[in-house]
Amino acid sequence: MADDQLGKVFRHDMRATGIDFDTPAREGEPATGRVLIFVTPDGERTMNTFLGAGQYLPASALDEDLIESAAILYLEGYLWDPEEPRRAMRRAIEVARNAGRKVAFTASESFVIERHRDDFCQMLDDGVIDILFVNESELATLTGEDDFEAGLAWLKDKVPVLVAPRSEKGAVAIAHGERADVAAVPVLKVVDTTGAGDAFAAGVLTAAWRTDPGGASTVVLHPWPCPPRRHPPSPSPPGPTWGASSCCPAAAARSASPATGSVTTPRPTACPCSAASGTRP
Numbered sequence: 302m303a304d305d306q307l308g309k310v311f312r313h314d315m316r317a318t319g320i321d322f323d324t325p326a327r328e329g330e331p332a333t334g335r336v337l338i339f340v341t342p343d344g345e346r347t348m349n350t351f352l353g354a355g356q357y358l359p360a361s362a363l364d365e366d367l368i369e370s371a372a373i374l375y376l377e378g379y380l381w382d383p384e385e386p387r388r389a390m391r392r393a394i395e396v397a398r399n400a401g402r403k404v405a406f407t408a409s410e411s412f413v414i415e416r417h418r419d420d421f422c423q424m425l426d427d428g429v430i431d432i433l434f435v436n437e438s439e440l441a442t443l444t445g446e447d448d449f450e451a452g453l454a455w456l457k458d459k460v461p462v463l464v465a466p467r468s469e470k471g472a473v474a475i476a477h478g479e480r481a482d483v484a485a486v487p488v489l490k491v492v493d494t495t496g497a498g499d500a501f502a503a504g505v506l507t508a509a510w511r512t513d514p515g516g517a518s519t520v521v522l523h524p525w526p527c528p529p530r531r532h533p534p535s536p537s538p539p540g541p542t543w544g545a546s547s548c549c550p551a552a553a554a555r556s557a558s559p560a561t562g563s564v565t566t567p568r569p570t571a572c573p574c575s576a577a578s579g580t581r582p
Contacts, residue, residue, distance in 0.1 A: 344491035
């Protein structure tokens with residue numbers, strides 16, 4: 302972000318929610334990035350995005366100690382377009398892999414895949430991606446297969462954990478060759494789907510971090526009842542909490558169904574294996 306008013310507001314709000322945010326601000330132009338979001342009556346959204354200072358995020362801004370200490374590095378494909386943040390993400394992947402950490406990647410949009418398909422396929426062939434998120438249109442663009450099942454067949458052996466959210470049709474995940482189809486949580490009215498995919502990914506990755514040893518595969522392969530607890534849940538750090546149980550990947554996944562908007566998504570408050578205690582996403 303830039304060293305401007307919007308950047309200061311964004312930094313303050315991130316920290317106010319309990320998120321460690323120490324990326325240094327960039328001096329000068331361009332300004333902090335922003336998105337104008339149009340939401341239609343059916344809850345769908347269209348984004349007009351200005352990346353701004355984000356397109357100049359350098360590798361030198363990375364906190365490599367933090368990356369080495371994190372269980373999962375999660376990367377957004379949106380910033381694969383500009384050269385500087387692309388180099389930063391490649392460096393982040395290198396640091397995470399050298400530290401024995403997992404790398405999760407979301408392709409973000411079909412147009413990003415169209416421009417960088419060779420790059421993404423090479424990363425899959427090199428085995429540097431552990432968890433891949435792609436929706437139906439992104440799957441078709443990446444694989445060249447218009448048929449959803451054909452696309453899954455093309456991709457499933459190229460990544461250990463493949464997660465494909467399908468909006469109101471739920472989600473499909475294939476982990477180490479084993480498949481699970483998870484239905485969406487129904488809601489009476491979808492108000493706004495902005496951030497629904499991010500919330501879904503947060504549920505999957507939180508459960509992957511909380512669950513041992515199954516990782517992200519446990520989220521989709523043990524949707525209910527909850528798997529037996531192998532260790533006590535970690536104490537929740539200061540800050541906002543989720544309603545989902547901290548030890549329950551099923552609850553975490555259900556709290557972020559891809560079919561529902563962030564406004565109307567019901568969040569469970571308990572699961573069969575423990576009382577709700579919550580954790581930051």
